[in-house]
Amino acid sequence: MRNTKWAAVVGLVALALGVGAVQGQQQPSGEYKIGVLEPLTGNLAVQGKLHLEGYEIMRDLINSHFGGVMGKKLVLVSGDAVDPTAAASEATRLAAREGVKIITGTFSSTLCGAASEAASRQNVIYWETSCVDPRFTRRNLKNVFRTEIDGTGFGWYNVEFIAKHLAHRLGKKTNELKIAYLSEDSSYGQSVTESARQRAKQEFGMQEVGLEYYTFTTNDLTPIILKLKNANPDILHHIARDQDAILFWRQAREQNFQVKAVVHAGATGYGNPGFGKAFGNDANGPFALLEPGPGLIIEKFRPEGQRVERAFREAVKAKTGSDVLAGGHQLAGGGLWVLKLVLDAAKSDDLDKFRAAVMSLDLPVGSAVNGWGVKFDETGQNSNARVQHYMLQWQNGSLVTVWPEEFTTNRAKWIPLGPWDQRK
């Protein structure tokens, strides 16, 4: 009997050790706290809350499956960055009152500049996961890092897709392609558009036949559509905010504007689920550069990337009940995962050691969440080529991944786009 009890105890201990061995991590001891700044009220709150949820899901995953950060349990303390003023004051509060050494956030390009300036004044590391304003990493601030590509990266990827996928599908050489640029006039729209224009012309010799900027609250886009009809482009590179994409699509249909492909970048405009809700199957056709969506072949990632991607997707599904990840979840979760890798390598939040760890991190595509790789430059910006992005297309009311083809089971359709009533 006594031997049986001892055998049971030994068995339980062995089982516990075995679970640990399967997970390959020690249980974290102690706590490590970082700040999270997101707009949790106001007009940007929907996306801000999605980002916060993404951080929380990844935090729980890191603590339960991946040994925390630097061997400690990761703890988040959040602040509401409703506008740039609040972003700066909350960043100061998190640093001064909460004592955090690292702040992450903030979704919007209108917020990240102010928040990171305030963090810099407090000598705190600022780890941006989603704002795409190119100026963010061009201020010579040594404490600032960004895991997501910036607006110029979106332009780079869009031209990559046009040159390496659309051109041959349209039966044209890249220098035969006629491209028109249309964009809302924020820093986001302008940075994406200008970088796309530059690369399309200099590297591929594409023919620019139109360029138009507009305020996203404009009430009538018919004059622009008439100009585009005159220009007769093969491809429309359109960076839209939200309601302007809906207005443009409706009015383009009214004017029977025929273009062979429409290419967008980002989670706004054509990348917003609201576009599909507005039009249903009539939304079919446009492309949007985003994080990976339905159709992704996770097996194409490297083993370590597959492991964390699967775990993250399961955790998101457990939390939200959905198989489809929101962009906010993917950007926040992906960014926090890279931060964990850096902290584990640096074993410190001292800025010099942390920065050295950031610069030495060199992971190929497919190594992390979203299939990202990592290679930061001296400005603190992760590289375009490593932060793998994906082209999604509206197909029958859903955005599905269609490019790069090696990463997806879906294929791009309607190239060239047919008449409006035949895109079924």
Place this chain on the structure above:
Amino acid sequence: MHVIPQLIVSTLLLGGIYALIAVGLTLIFGVMRVVNFAHGEFLMLAMYVAFWAFSLLHFDPYLTLVVSLPLFFAAGWASYRVVMRPVIHASHNVQIFTTVGLSIALQNLALVLWTADARFVRTDYYAVVVRIGGAAFNVAQIVAFVVAVGFTAGLFAFMRWSYTGKVMRATAQDRQASALMGIDTDRVYAVTWAVGIVCVGAAGVLLAPIYPVYPTAGLQFVLIAYVAVVLGGLGDMVGALIAALVVAAVEVIGSYVIGTAWKEVLYLLLFIGILVVRPAGLFGQRGAEALGT
């Protein structure tokens, strides 16, 4: 390419939308001398009424328009009683703060209730387009234009020939003399405010099949409606209609000829230019802003 006919059609249809919003605004100002900064938010709420009636009850927006007019009147009456009545005799500064406060409150209420997502009423006929002479007419915009002209004509006739309209004009001209003549000015203001809200409510329902709705949707229209109201002459309904068409023409033709980025510069330059030459607007009565105070 039939560019010129299309530009003319776009001007008329866009101008109709601006006029529809401006007419209620100018009515309220004309009688009450209150600039309603919450006008855009009432427009937004009416767009949500159309959206939810369509999504939940499958009501066509034009059915909703008919059904909801009493609702908008009641909402206007109630908002006057609760918010405007206490400040109707206060200074303009107090009234401005009150309507701005109401505007912010309604915007944030919509944000809390329905989030910032843009929503769109996609009727079966949303893509139906009439093509005449190379120009494309969106059916929903044609309806909005016709209703705008109808509302303007109806309000003009109401103000000119009905007893209530005469009472409203009398109150606008001299509040104290009207009270001495036995007019219940408080009731006149309540009716005026409510009718103004009915106008903007109708505009919101008619806009729902054309534009997406979100909590700040009213702002993109109401600034231009203010321009049309001032340009047409404060309190002048026909002036507001014509001014709305002028603003739309500048916006549409300027966007095509010079560039979309210039459209606001163009119509605001026109606005400033006309006010320099005619401070009371195109059709306004000199000193109208001081009447009845």
